[in-house]
Amino acid sequence: MATHSQWGQVGNTPLLLLRQLSHLTGCHIWGKAEYLNPGGSVKDRAARGMITAAEQSGSLQPGGRIVEGTAGNTGIGLAHLGVERGYQVSIFMPNNQANEKVELLRALGVDLHLVAPCPFRDSAHFYHQARQFAETHPGSVWMDQFENPANAQIHYETTGPEIFQACPQIDFLTLASGTGGTIGGTSHFLKQQNPNIRVVLADPQGSALFRFVREGELKAEGSSITEGIGISRLTANFKRAVIDDALQIQDRDLIDMLFFVAQNEGLFLGTSSALNLCAAWQLGLAHRGSGKNIVTVLCDSGTRYASKLLNKDWLNQNGFNPNPGRIAET
Numbered sequence: 242m243a244t245h246s247q248w249g250q251v252g253n254t255p256l257l258l259l260r261q262l263s264h265l266t267g268c269h270i271w272g273k274a275e276y277l278n279p280g281g282s283v284k285d286r287a288a289r290g291m292i293t294a295a296e297q298s299g300s301l302q303p304g305g306r307i308v309e310g311t312a313g314n315t316g317i318g319l320a321h322l323g324v325e326r327g328y329q330v331s332i333f334m335p336n337n338q339a340n341e342k343v344e345l346l347r348a349l350g351v352d353l354h355l356v357a358p359c360p361f362r363d364s365a366h367f368y369h370q371a372r373q374f375a376e377t378h379p380g381s382v383w384m385d386q387f388e389n390p391a392n393a394q395i396h397y398e399t400t401g402p403e404i405f406q407a408c409p410q411i412d413f414l415t416l417a418s419g420t421g422g423t424i425g426g427t428s429h430f431l432k433q434q435n436p437n438i439r440v441v442l443a444d445p446q447g448s449a450l451f452r453f454v455r456e457g458e459l460k461a462e463g464s465s466i467t468e469g470i471g472i473s474r475l476t477a478n479f480k481r482a483v484i485d486d487a488l489q490i491q492d493r494d495l496i497d498m499l500f501f502v503a504q505n506e507g508l509f510l511g512t513s514s515a516l517n518l519c520a521a522w523q524l525g526l527a528h529r530g531s532g533k534n535i536v537t538v539l540c541d542s543g544t545r546y547a548s549k550l551l552n553k554d555w556l557n558q559n560g561f562n563p564n565p566g567r568i569a570e571t
Contacts, residue, residue, distance in 0.1 A: 247279040247325050251289045252399045254278060256407040256536070261505040262518065265569065266525025268532060271408055272518065272539040273400070276510070280321040281314075282541035283400075287422050288318030290395025291384045292326070306331060306381040310371030312419070312469030313342035314541060315386050320349040331381070333371040338468055339546040361474065386478075392422030393429070393478040401430025404536055412533035415441040415488070415520040417513055418450055419469045421479025423538060432483040442487040443520035443537075445495075449473040454487035466492050466559060467512045468546070490519045493561065498522065499543065499550065501565035509543040512550075526571060 254277045259270045275283035295301035306329040307319050316332035323330045332346055336355040346353050354374075356367050363369075368387070375383035386392050400423065404411070414431055416424040428440040444451035446463035448471025453459050461473045472479075499515035502508050510518075517537040524535050549555045556563065 247321055248289065250279045251285045251322070252278070253403060256404060257508075257539070259502070259506055259518070259521075261569075262502070262522055262525065265571065266522065266528075267530035268525040268528055269534045270518070270521045270525055271534065271536045272514070272521075273404060273536070274539050276514070276539055276542040278318075280318040281545065282318065283423055283538055284314040284540075285318040285321070286395045286399060287315055287386055287392045287420070288322050288384075290391040290398075291386065291389050292319070292322055292328075293395075294389070294391035295382050295384070301328070301382045302380065303327060304380075305329070306375075306378060307384060308371050308375040308378070308381050309333070309384040309386060310367040310369075311386065313338050313346070314469060314545075315384075315420075316351070317342065317345055317349070319384065320346060320351045324349060324351075331371075331374060331378075333367040333374065335367055340548045341545050345545075386422065387420045387472075387476040388478070390477060390481075392420055393425035393481045396423050396426025397430045397481075398426070400538075401427045401434075405431060405434050408534055408536060410534055411435065411438050411536050412528075413439045413441060413521075413524050413535040415443050415517060415524060415535065415537050417443045417445070417467075417470045417516050417520075417540075418448075418479055418482070419472065419513075421472075421476045421482060424484070425478040425481035427538075428483045429481050439485045440483055441520060441524060442482075442484050443517050444487055444489050445471045445516055446489065446491065447471055450479070451487045451489040454484055466549075467495070467516055470513045470516060488520045488523055490516045492559075494519045496556075496561045497564050497567050500563045501568040503543070504565055505569070508539070510539055511541040511543050511546055513540040514538070514543075522568070522571075 278285035331352040445465035449461040
């Protein structure tokens with residue numbers, strides 16, 4: 242059935258079998274192809290959910306302004322859908338994110354504010370600047386993706402059911418967390434269908450959630466090249482997640498995985514997708530030959546980070562010498 246708007250094309254993405262990773266582990270590793278959403282990422286779902294909730298509550302009026310603080314993808318989703326629906330869009334984003342995201346937001350005509358990275362407790366943090374801007378500009382609605390329950394709810398209503406319909410016999414769900422929306426809503430739905438599904442958080446270095454799930458303590462160590470993934474506080478959306486365990490993923494592994502999947506699966510994915518696949522791969526190795534179904538999300542495309550990931554100088558400066566063959570050797 243034909244759809245006549247980007248709005249109607251959000252979701253219903255395919256669940257892809259990663260054939261080579263499945264062959265290496267003797268498990269079935271599946272990836273939900275969220276990079277096929279109209280705005281190019283899983284964050285299109287959150288954008289649609291939050292805009293819908295704001296419209297239904299009456300806080301977002303025709304011709305109004307959407308305001309958000311974001312690492313990029315949520316802002317891009319809000320821009321694609323918001324502009325289409327006639328809203329103004331103001332985005333606050335750290336100035337160290339991939340240039341492709343910056344230029345895409347500019348092309349979409351949003352009111353873009355690039356701010357220096359700083360700790361969350363600092364009032365200059367992009368999250369707080371977005372809130373302050375919305376409070377001082379009449380007709381503006383701050384989306385607040387970290388605490389807005391509509392974020393996790395759209396995944397409960399769409400992502401979880403779509404995965405369960407495509408693969409009813411799920412053994413593991415593994416996902417990273419940025420705002421907590423995807424893992425919050427998806428894990429909540431799937432655990433209701435089958436409490437035996439094991440939900441495993443995939444967490445980068447520099448995030449406190451790995452230690453929280455394993456030890457009950459919010460403590461972060463190190464840093465990561467990932468953008469928009471990992472956090473050091475418990476958001477309302479993350480609190481909705483039902484999680485059994487956590488894995489901490491090293492940047493070296495996700496870079497090797499990114500190039501392995503590109504060269505062996507024909508998929509050039511972003512760093513958060515590669516992080517998710519690293520966790521799925523590790524789970525597959527731990528249950529090698531079992532035929533278990535391991536599901537994750539392919540959040541966005543690597544083309545959104547090409548100026549970094551395909552830049553030999555950037556890779557060298559960050560100490561990376563991609564070795565995709567290492568994945569195949571395990």
